[in-house]
Amino acid sequence: MSIRWDHQAIYEIIPAGSSVLDLGCGDGELLSKLIRYKGVQGQGIEKDIDHVMECVARGVPVYHADLDQGLAGFPDGFFDYVVLEKTLQAVHKPLLVLEEMLRVGRAGIVSFPNFGHWGIIASFVRTGRMPITPVLPYQWHDTPNIHLFTVSDFLDWAKAKGVMVERGLSWVDGKVQPFGEGHALLAEEVLFVVSRIPHEDTCDLTSHPASFSNDLIRA
Amino acid sequence: MSDPINALVGKKPKRYDGPDSPRSVGWTEPLRVRLADEGNPLLLDCGESIAPVDVEYEVYGEMNENRDNVILILHALSGDAHVAGWDARAEEYGRLWRKARPGWWDMMVGPGKAFDTRKYCVICSNVLGSCYGTTGPSSIDPATGRPYGLRFPIVTVGDWVRLQERLVTYLGIERLFAVAGGSLGGQQALEWTLAYPGRAKLAIILASSARLSDQGLAFNAVGRHAIINDPNFKDGNYYGGPTPDRGLAIARMLGHITYLSEVSMRQKFGRRYRNGTNAPGFHLGIDFEVESYLQHQGQAFVERFDANSYLYISRAMDYYDAASWGDGDLDKACSRVDSKFLLVSFSSDWLYTPEQMKELALALCRNRKPVTYVNIPSSYGHDAFLLEVEKLEPLIRSFLDGVFLKGE
Numbered sequence: 001m002s003i004r005w006d007h008q009a010i011y012e013i014i015p016a017g018s019s020v021l022d023l024g025c026g027d028g029e030l031l032s033k034l035i036r037y038k039g040v041q042g043q044g045i046e047k048d049i050d051h052v053m054e055c056v057a058r059g060v061p062v063y064h065a066d067l068d069q070g071l072a073g074f075p076d077g078f079f080d081y082v083v084l085e086k087t088l089q090a091v092h093k094p095l096l097v098l099e100e101m102l103r104v105g106r107a108g109i110v111s112f113p114n115f116g117h118w119g120i121i122a123s124f125v126r127t128g129r130m131p132i133t134p135v136l137p138y139q140w141h142d143t144p145n146i147h148l149f150t151v152s153d154f155l156d157w158a159k160a161k162g163v164m165v166e167r168g169l170s171w172v173d174g175k176v177q178p179f180g181e182g183h184a185l186l187a188e189e190v191l192f193v194v195s196r197i198p199h200e201d202t203c204d205l206t207s208h209p210a211s212f213s214n215d216l217i218r219a
Numbered sequence: 220m221s222d223p224i225n226a227l228v229g230k231k232p233k234r235y236d237g238p239d240s241p242r243s244v245g246w247t248e249p250l251r252v253r254l255a256d257e258g259n260p261l262l263l264d265c266g267e268s269i270a271p272v273d274v275e276y277e278v279y280g281e282m283n284e285n286r287d288n289v290i291l292i293l294h295a296l297s298g299d300a301h302v303a304g305w306d307a308r309a310e311e312y313g314r315l316w317r318k319a320r321p322g323w324w325d326m327m328v329g330p331g332k333a334f335d336t337r338k339y340c341v342i343c344s345n346v347l348g349s350c351y352g353t354t355g356p357s358s359i360d361p362a363t364g365r366p367y368g369l370r371f372p373i374v375t376v377g378d379w380v381r382l383q384e385r386l387v388t389y390l391g392i393e394r395l396f397a398v399a400g401g402s403l404g405g406q407q408a409l410e411w412t413l414a415y416p417g418r419a420k421l422a423i424i425l426a427s428s429a430r431l432s433d434q435g436l437a438f439n440a441v442g443r444h445a446i447i448n449d450p451n452f453k454d455g456n457y458y459g460g461p462t463p464d465r466g467l468a469i470a471r472m473l474g475h476i477t478y479l480s481e482v483s484m485r486q487k488f489g490r491r492y493r494n495g496t497n498a499p500g501f502h503l504g505i506d507f508e509v510e511s512y513l514q515h516q517g518q519a520f521v522e523r524f525d526a527n528s529y530l531y532i533s534r535a536m537d538y539y540d541a542a543s544w545g546d547g548d549l550d551k552a553c554s555r556v557d558s559k560f561l562l563v564s565f566s567s568d569w570l571y572t573p574e575q576m577k578e579l580a581l582a583l584c585r586n587r588k589p590v591t592y593v594n595i596p597s598s599y600g601h602d603a604f605l606l607e608v609e610k611l612e613p614l615i616r617s618f619l620d621g622v623f624l625k626g627e
Contacts, residue, residue, distance in 0.1 A: 019587070041587055043584060043590075049593070049595070049596070052591075052593055053613060053614060053617070055591070056561070056591055056593075056614055056617045056618050056621060057617040057621050058621065059621040060591075061559075061589045061590055061591050062591050062592075062593075063580060063584065063590070063591070063592045064592055064593045064594050065577075065592075065594075073577070073578075073581035073584075073585075074581070074584065074585070075585060078585070
């Protein structure tokens, strides 16, 4: 089962006409929509050649490369947004990828499965085996998710690196909600908009977790 | 159709689409047109001008009413205008090798193939300086009444594209749907986008780069040395007498080494001895299959190519540098282009490496030009652009059909 709530959220967050780099863009569906309906100047990066072929068929410009090699050649601050849609947990060098995201993008959008969700913790404690959930449907040996982490892990990283978390959304009980208190345990998946340079109307989530606005959520 | 090379290494002969196959463009006719004459000579990058210039070209498929479905294919070093199908005039023009095989990219060009001639009109012309119908060193110099030889001016990729532009204009085509080529052909496609921004909607560049590496320059230099030092070369004035076959064959053998990869050579030859024996013959002649293959390639080449043309075309390959459009800065050069790009490298190609293609892709990206870059895993080396049909076909077809959404 594939939960695409973050797909829709990213589509809505990115303003029309922006320049967007989608890291691990898969079959190019998100970029295709952004290019077609929001006039975005989009570029994907994807390492799987079959996905690259799908991007070409969709008319999405894609650069065939491995994110773990970094983004050398892309200038600093070149894109308005750099997207990591459920990709970070699947790379070998997540910190390098995050740093490169913040280097080439003026803002980053990161979504990922929260390994700290209470259901996962409970399943692990109860069975002593790697949890299998709708969000993480793989066996321990065939999962592409080689660096699973929790919301708290991510926020620790952001704080340590001085990264601003501008916005947060959670997938809780089958609904999108603004990231809020308790979501480190309650959210199955989360999405954060992050940047190095403070923008207006932003807050540091690690110190003001309650001040998220609701304007991202549309019916 | 027997293929001596494959027979040699014990493989099944290649299956070609015969002239009657629904997937073949069928029998083809070489076409000729004079595109420069005394009153309208072609100005060359070297500062000289040349006239007359005749161009041989071929056309497959129908041009539509708006003449906006035309794909110009550009050939590589030893190529010709005969991209696909079976030459109906092979005998007449003395091109007997064409009786045994179809055009050089027949697997990619034809009804239902990657460059689908049911949808697109495909054109290819022979480059200036070659020996396949377009004016070259073996043509008669009007100043002397004898073949040019080394009096032929130095030509460049830029000159070729300028001549191709004359052909395209002569055919009444305002805007090409695509320019496409591999290797030196890819560099011509790139040059099209730089010299005539907007004249080609799409550009497909395979196994190529913005410039040849120093390693590539070195191989070309040795190839030319072999030709020039052949006792029959005689400063290029060998027409009508014995030709510098040994030198040209060596240049071709060297070329073939650069077109293969270590892996593809191992797979093809595996250190096998000729004649199926497992032991060395203890002599200095041809003993290994790889030696036999190279010798065959060299011999087959001298039967169809002119040594002087090899000198001129390999020199054009050396001189090409797309960055010259940006005073040496490739990024600046790429700011000119107004095409959508498909760039393809092959993982084992060490003549035009994936790294070099990435450099071009990134230069285009940095100019916010729509570019798709694909590195196809292949063991075939540089030759992959002619051989990896199964991987290239869906890629090229969806690129042509899908075109980028932005700006559509």
